[in-house]
Amino acid sequence: MSSSPKAVQQDPLRDVEPIDARVVHWFDFICPFCYVSQDRDELVAARGLDIVDLPLRAHPEISLAGVRVGPRRGPMYRHIEAEARAAGLVLNWPSRLPSSSVALGAAEWARRIRPAISREFNRSLFEAHFVLNQDIGDEATILRHAALLGLDPALLAAALADGSTAGWIRESESAAHRHGVRGTPAWLYRGRLLEGARSAAEFFRFLEAD
Template sequence: MTFFARSATSDQHRNAILVRHGLRISELAFQAHPDIPPGGISAGPRDGPMYAMLEREAREAGLPLNWPRHLPNTRRALAAAEWAQRHQPGVFPHLRKDLFEAHFVLGEDLEDPAVIDRHATGSGVDLAALHAALADGSAAEAVTETEEIGRNYGVQGTPAWLLNQRLISELRSAAEFERLAEDALELPG
């Protein structure tokens, strides 16, 4: 089994490489920045080699990328996406894509329940059922469960992939990911 701890940027492109090689992806919710408080924080400049690489990778993958000035606490959005993955898996890919674009393209605040609701509705999520799961805490508990699974495998942040019991915990070049996928197919697992 291959799993992927959900995040953003070029992770979608890496997942496509794995799928193209015939590997199955099981996505786990994992909050990238649990230290961001309710209300979020201002983001500083995105300078340096890592950001340049992420921007290049996003361009090459055909993913628009506009760094947001504000970093929200994304726990509710993550809980909504995890709930959709578990209870309406057919709409989950659309919701994941819409929430990614809301934050990294449109600059929308993923902490705002109205933003999450709008994208959930547009993706076909049963909003009443989602609201019930958010209200009773079961959607948030699902995130906690998947984070614990990730931590049990050594995941400390995103992006992260587990390929044949080998944890890949940083974004690698597309060429290196092609090699990792090929290696994973050759090993028993």
């Protein structure tokens, strides 16, 4: 493991721009549509394609203090709950929305230095928010989950403190906006963009279209 996350990838956007065998996926940990769409990575891999998971804040306006939210009611929330059940996912709506900057920065750090376990780390942070109702806006929460997976919390804390992770998020969001991404989740493949929670059938058509 490198002692400096910056040394791992000199060009931070090197693997953002898509190639024919790569799907670029932008996500946010506080986005319920992203949570219920986690298995799309496996659908991509099953077709022999690579996928790059990149950060995009769904609500960059949320401060580090977070915001409290009330009960989720209405057709949209019932749809999300049905999608979670269909995917075999527990969904406990959190009582507050945190800033996702720390969690997304940590995820991008993990992707760069330990790509083999970065998706497991992502799953743990999704679970922390949508199942365990832990505060993923709290750096201590993120460092604890990192340590449980064998990631070095001291190196992660250093990257969070020195601005590396914040810069990577800005670069990822800039790339997303250049490609017309308006929200999460979003997938880019062969110049085509698919956004929002889509059925598996729609996702298959997206991957298979010429």
